[in-house]
Amino acid sequence: MTVIAVGTRPEPPGAWTATLAFGYRALLKIRHVPEQLFDVIAIPVVFTLMFTYLLGGALAGSPGRYLPFLLPGTLVMAVLLVSMYAGIGLNTDVAKGITGRFRSLPVWRPAPVAGALLGDVARYLIAAGLVTVLGVIMGYRPPGGAPGVLAGTGLLLVFALCLSWAWTALGLLLRTAQAVMSTGTVLLFPLTLASNVFVQPATMPGWLQAFVRLNPVSHLVTAERGLLAGHPAAGQVAWVLLAAAALLAVFAPLTGYLYARRA
Amino acid sequence: MDCRASDRCLRLLAWASAMHHLILDSLVRDNLALTTVTEKRYPAIEAEGLRKRFGGTEAVRGLDLTVAAGSIYGLLGPNGAGKTTTVKILATLLRPDGGRAAVLGHDVVRDAAAVRRKIALAGQAATVDEDLTGRENLLFLGLLSGLSRSGARARAADLLEAFDLAGAARKQVKAYSGGMRRRLDLAASFLVPAELYFLDEPTTGLDPAARAQVWQIVRAAADSGSTVLLTTQYLEEADRLADRVAVISHGTVAAEGTPAALKANTGKTTLDEVFLALTQATEGSTV
Numbered sequence: 001m002t003v004i005a006v007g008t009r010p011e012p013p014g015a016w017t018a019t020l021a022f023g024y025r026a027l028l029k030i031r032h033v034p035e036q037l038f039d040v041i042a043i044p045v046v047f048t049l050m051f052t053y054l055l056g057g058a059l060a061g062s063p064g065r066y067l068p069f070l071l072p073g074t075l076v077m078a079v080l081l082v083s084m085y086a087g088i089g090l091n092t093d094v095a096k097g098i099t100g101r102f103r104s105l106p107v108w109r110p111a112p113v114a115g116a117l118l119g120d121v122a123r124y125l126i127a128a129g130l131v132t133v134l135g136v137i138m139g140y141r142p143p144g145g146a147p148g149v150l151a152g153t154g155l156l157l158v159f160a161l162c163l164s165w166a167w168t169a170l171g172l173l174l175r176t177a178q179a180v181m182s183t184g185t186v187l188l189f190p191l192t193l194a195s196n197v198f199v200q201p202a203t204m205p206g207w208l209q210a211f212v213r214l215n216p217v218s219h220l221v222t223a224e225r226g227l228l229a230g231h232p233a234a235g236q237v238a239w240v241l242l243a244a245a246a247l248l249a250v251f252a253p254l255t256g257y258l259y260a261r262r263a
Numbered sequence: 264m265d266c267r268a269s270d271r272c273l274r275l276l277a278w279a280s281a282m283h284h285l286i287l288d289s290l291v292r293d294n295l296a297l298t299t300v301t302e303k304r305y306p307a308i309e310a311e312g313l314r315k316r317f318g319g320t321e322a323v324r325g326l327d328l329t330v331a332a333g334s335i336y337g338l339l340g341p342n343g344a345g346k347t348t349t350v351k352i353l354a355t356l357l358r359p360d361g362g363r364a365a366v367l368g369h370d371v372v373r374d375a376a377a378v379r380r381k382i383a384l385a386g387q388a389a390t391v392d393e394d395l396t397g398r399e400n401l402l403f404l405g406l407l408s409g410l411s412r413s414g415a416r417a418r419a420a421d422l423l424e425a426f427d428l429a430g431a432a433r434k435q436v437k438a439y440s441g442g443m444r445r446r447l448d449l450a451a452s453f454l455v456p457a458e459l460y461f462l463d464e465p466t467t468g469l470d471p472a473a474r475a476q477v478w479q480i481v482r483a484a485a486d487s488g489s490t491v492l493l494t495t496q497y498l499e500e501a502d503r504l505a506d507r508v509a510v511i512s513h514g515t516v517a518a519e520g521t522p523a524a525l526k527a528n529t530g531k532t533t534l535d536e537v538f539l540a541l542t543q544a545t546e547g548s549t550v
Contacts, residue, residue: 003425004483005418005456010409012380021406028403029394032435101389101451104354104461105407106379 012106019108022115027122029089036085041127044078048134051198059199064139071135072224073197075128076156076217080192082127083160084184086120087167091177094262113168113255117161124160128153144230152227155240159220162244165251172258191217216243305368307332307459307490308353314361315348315514322348324514325362330492330507332367335485337505338494339534341542345514346494347387350463353492354384367458385452386463386494390444391436397423397447398432401454408455415454422450425480427473441468449477453484460484462493466500478504498534508534510541517541 013021030037048070051059056066090113093099102112132149135142142148171180194211201212212218220243223236308330315323323345330336338346351357353366355375363370369377391400398419405415423429426446436444445468452460462481466474481504484491495501501508502522509519518525518541522534531537 003422003453003480004487004489005453006487007456009380009455009457010411010414012409013407018407021403024406025392025395025399025403028399029392032394032396096393097388097390098392100351100356101384101391101404102407103356104379104382104384104389105404106376106409107407 015108015111018111019114019118022112023118024115026089026116026119030119030122030126036088037082037123037126040081040084041078041130043081044074044131045134047077048074048131048138052138067135067138067140068142068229069225070198071131071140072152072228073195073221075131075135075152076221076224077192077197078127078131079124079156079160080163080188080217082123083120083164084167084181084188085123086116086164087169087171087180087184088177089116089119089171090168090259091171091174091180094172095175095177109260110256113259116168117164120161120164121157124157125153128156142228142230144228148228148230151232152224155223155227155237156220159240159244162248162251165255166247168255169251169258172255172262191215196221216240219243305332305365306330307334308336308364308366308492310349310353310362310364312362313349313352313359313364315345315352315357316360322514323352323359326511326515328364328509328516330490332490333485333488334506335481335491335493335504337501337508338492338511339496339498339501339508339538340494340511341496344511344542346511347463348514349511350384350386350461350492350494351388354382354388354461355379356384356388381458382461383452383455383457383459384461384463385449386461386465388461388463389448389452391448391451393437394435396433396435397428397439397443400436400447401451404451405454410455418454422453426450427476442470442473445469446473446477449480453480456487457489459490459492462491464494464496466495466497474500498538502534510538512542 051070051074052063052067056063056070060066060069093102093112099112132153144152167180167184170183174180174183194208195215195217196212197217201209201218204212219236219239223233223240226233226236306329308328310326310328313323313326313328314321326345326349328349338349340346348357352359353364353371355371355378358372363372365371366378367381369375369381371378391397392403395403401419401422402415405418406412410418419432420429423432426449428443428447428450431439431443436447439447445465449462449465452462460481465481466477469477478500481491481493493500493504505522507519507521508525510517510525518529518537520528525537526532526534529537529540531540
């Protein structure tokens with residue numbers, strides 16, 4: 001019978017091989033379930049179109065003058081919304097019981113989460129690429145050119161990867177994937193809307209200005225505007241990297257702790 | 264002179280060959296001793312006083328279990344008796360709250376990594392990815408089991424064929440029937456050889472033909488020298504397959520022995536009757 005494998009069992013995979021295997025799985029999931037990407041990416045796409053053509057004239061004189069201001073903002077919005085799926089995926093894995101099989105295998109313990117991050121990178125790149133291409137189609141020509149776009153995408157990727165640890169922790173704390181989705185949306189919408197994505201905060205009431213200034217999304221959007229415009233603001237970029245490091249420092253260990261307990 | 268010299272040579276040769284034999288002999292004997300020692304030194308599973316609590320309910324309370332290496336062992340019990348929790352503890356998925364357990368000579372808590380290198384798990388406690396195709400699941404899990412890409416590909420093809428899934432290999436598991444999922448899940452646990460297979464309700468939801476096929480595979484696993492611990496709700500399955508069974512009720516072992524001995528001791532003719540008598544008796548005593 002060929003069913004039962006005979007001979008000696010192969011050596012367990014190393015940390016990197018195991019992480020790559022989980023990354024392979026994450027890419028397969030994007031291929032088989034592209035909805036996971038387009039559900040949330042529809043929102044920034046609609047906002048980009050609507051704000052530019054509907055309100056661009058009123059906000060900046062003309063849609064063409066508003067787009068360079070708006071696009072870095074909706075770019076940030078798209079990637080941050082997609083980052084939620086890191087938590088949804090982990091929650092589904094635990095709920096369905098597939099983490100049981102992972103834990104019974106002799107693989108590096110953090111590999112499932114580390115490999116999922118590789119899939120996240122692919123997802124963030126697709127989201128950022130879609131919004132950038134949409135902008136270019138609408139007539140946006142980033143003054144920073146290709147280096148500016150690459151630097152902007154890189155910074156956004158770093159921030160989103162650190163933020164995704166907050167979602168993985170949430171995914172392990174909440175019981176269902178729907179709860180992760182709705183809690184994520186409830187947290188992300190005020191953060192992305194009450195920011196400088198759509199308008200300068202100068203026109204807002206004082207209390208809202210105070211919030212917008214504290215909001216890390218505002219700093220990220222300002223940093224992106226600088227990079228895409230070709231005159232990066234070092235202070236803003238540093239601020240974003242610091243916020244990202246803080247997110248990582250808090251939520252990566254928390255995810256590890258919760259994963260060991262729940263999965 | 265010549266003669267004396269050659270005599271000496273001969274004697275030297277004889278001595279050398281004698282030594283050679285002696286060394287070889289002792290090596291062989293040591294090897295034999297070594298293999299018998301490793302085979303007999305420990306049972307495949309040895310658990311004492313296992314306990315596990317979830318919130319207010321104690322799923323496993325003082326469970327003892329000894330499973331001989333190379334045997335097929337059946338864990339029987341109604342839903343919620345603690346079978347899956349026990350399997351999860353033994354397969355290093357859950358830490359016990361009390362008691363201790365050794366699997367293939369390794370403590371499941373202190374030496375969990377060593378246990379994982381020797382076991383395979385299938386069933387309720389472990390599952391497959393619904394978004395991926397059957398083939399992709401086996402490829403991915405094969406890579407995680409230490410197979411090379413080409414090795415995983417070959418093994419996936421063999422197992423899909425053996426479990427009657429070749430036709431559905433490129434379909435997402437989402438579209439599989441319950442029985443097909445169960446077979447894929449089982450196939451995944453046979454990707455690499457294991458010394459101990461944990462099969463948690465391997466035949467639940469399978470049609471009779473598929474069930475008979477799984478039984479054949481379980482026997483083949485035991486024939487290859489591995490140990491199989493299977494949980495089941497089908498008493499006929501335990502009767503036909505298992506060398507010994509334990510009836511689990513309310514987190515402890517209510518009865519243990521060969522199916523024949525259990526029937527003889529309780530004066531029942533089928534394992535069904537034994538099971539009902541035992542589980543109802545313990546239920547009555549705890550109320």
